[in-house]
Amino acid sequence: MKQLVTIMAALQFAGAQTAPPVLVIRAARMIDGRGGRVASPATIVIRGERIESAGADIAAPPGARLIDLGGATILPGLIDLHTHLTSTGVHWEDELLKTTPGEAALHGAYNAQVTLLAGFTTCRDMGPTWPYVDIDLRKAIDQGLVPGPRLMVAGNYVSPTGGAGDARQFSIYVDVPLVRNLADGPDEIRKAVRTNLKQGADFIKILGTGAVLSKGVPPGAQSYTEEEMRVAVEEAARWGKPVAAHLHGTAGIKAGIRAGVRTVDHGSMMDEEAVELLRTHHSYYVPTLYTSESIVGTANVPDTEKARSAEIKTAMDRSFQLVLKAGLPIGFATDAAVVPHGQNAREFASRVRLGQEPMAAIVSATKTAADILGWSDRVGTIEAGKFADVIAVAGDPLRDITQLERITFVMKGGVVYKR
Numbered sequence: 384m385k386q387l388v389t390i391m392a393a394l395q396f397a398g399a400q401t402a403p404p405v406l407v408i409r410a411a412r413m414i415d416g417r418g419g420r421v422a423s424p425a426t427i428v429i430r431g432e433r434i435e436s437a438g439a440d441i442a443a444p445p446g447a448r449l450i451d452l453g454g455a456t457i458l459p460g461l462i463d464l465h466t467h468l469t470s471t472g473v474h475w476e477d478e479l480l481k482t483t484p485g486e487a488a489l490h491g492a493y494n495a496q497v498t499l500l501a502g503f504t505t506c507r508d509m510g511p512t513w514p515y516v517d518i519d520l521r522k523a524i525d526q527g528l529v530p531g532p533r534l535m536v537a538g539n540y541v542s543p544t545g546g547a548g549d550a551r552q553f554s555i556y557v558d559v560p561l562v563r564n565l566a567d568g569p570d571e572i573r574k575a576v577r578t579n580l581k582q583g584a585d586f587i588k589i590l591g592t593g594a595v596l597s598k599g600v601p602p603g604a605q606s607y608t609e610e611e612m613r614v615a616v617e618e619a620a621r622w623g624k625p626v627a628a629h630l631h632g633t634a635g636i637k638a639g640i641r642a643g644v645r646t647v648d649h650g651s652m653m654d655e656e657a658v659e660l661l662r663t664h665h666s667y668y669v670p671t672l673y674t675s676e677s678i679v680g681t682a683n684v685p686d687t688e689k690a691r692s693a694e695i696k697t698a699m700d701r702s703f704q705l706v707l708k709a710g711l712p713i714g715f716a717t718d719a720a721v722v723p724h725g726q727n728a729r730e731f732a733s734r735v736r737l738g739q740e741p742m743a744a745i746v747s748a749t750k751t752a753a754d755i756l757g758w759s760d761r762v763g764t765i766e767a768g769k770f771a772d773v774i775a776v777a778g779d780p781l782r783d784i785t786q787l788e789r790i791t792f793v794m795k796g797g798v799v800y801k802r
């Protein structure tokens with residue numbers, strides 16, 4: 384498989400000099416990501432890295448290379464709006480004390496490939512432990528050096544002192560000298576946002592409340608004031624960039640939405656008023672529901688943090704059902720590495736169990752997620768003009784959503800990575 388990936392990446396470069404190859408994919412069914420009727424049988428015509436046409440009654444152009452997927456269902460490449468690809472798989476504190484940025488980059492390259500082969504062709508990466516390693520990873524993927532999803536990256540998340548992203552969780556005498564991510568008050572936040580965007584971040588991630596996997600303020604507590612969050616939003620907007628906010632507690636969620644954040648990540652403790660604010664302020668709710676199941680079974684998480692996770696699960700599930708009932712768009716995210724990389728699709732089953740229709744869950748991870756990224760011109764649906772990011776599963780995911788945990792085919796930008 385790794386060899387195949389290398390060969391395909393090399394072909395991608397070689398192909399740039401000649402006329403773009405024409406490929407045709409055929410399969411029994413196609414879910415195009417828009418939530419409408421399933422096309423059956425389905426054909427996609429791909430020229431170079433883009434989709435030329437797709438649907439039920441499409442003729443194959445003469446001379447095109449055919450990929451016949453038989454009884455499979457084809458779907459757009461999936462999108463995960465909350466990953467931590469450069470995490471090395473140990474607890475954050477161990478990562479801070481015992482790993483290096485180089486190690487994180489290598490793990491990131493591996494995790495990016497695992498995630499791509501699991502059918503996720505686009506990810507919004509919500510921040511590395513070692514600042515800006517995610518930017519290096521994005522560049523390597525874009526240059527074709529490393530197989531991985533298209534990435535939108537945070538660079539260095541912005542946290543208040545004592546907040547969820549405060550890397551100095553140790554004795555006051557122990558410093559973590561390379562992580563300069565603390566910002567308190569408007570001036571420091573403005574500077575942190577500018578530094579991030581100058582270094583090449585695609586968006587700003589702020590930690591507006593406490594977190595589960597942290598010793599700082601508890602998840603329910605607001606850690607940035609509304610004013611501080613507004614400064615982040617305003618400064619990022621000057622650069623044309625959005626803010627994604629890690630928010631668990633109700634007061635923090637409301638303050639974040641009023642401040643203008645584009646996404647409420649986790650959104651664990653929503654209430655009716657918060658749902659109404661989402662609607663009126665056009666912020667998106669991006670839950671991570673499978674995390675609580677995953678954390679309980681993870682060996683290297685301290686008991687205090689497992690207890691935080693168990694406490695928050697009921698609220699998370701209830702929040703999801705509130706937003707679902709309100710009919711608002713819902714993003715799709717996993718918080719992988721909290722969930723093991725490559726198991727991102729397990730989030731689907733958690734959602735369906737809580738009442739989301741399988742088709743709606745798929746739309747949230749395709750069209751809606753692309754809208755949230757501002758990338759609906761290039762990914763998220765199988766439509767003419769978009770990147771040929773196409774995946775397949777053997778059966779019908781509308782009957783059994785766990786089919787998405789067993790991806791049989793992955794194409795990104797017209798290049799086959801898994802078959």
Ligand SMILES: [Zn+2]
Nearest residue numbers: 465467509718
């Ligand atoms: Zn996260």
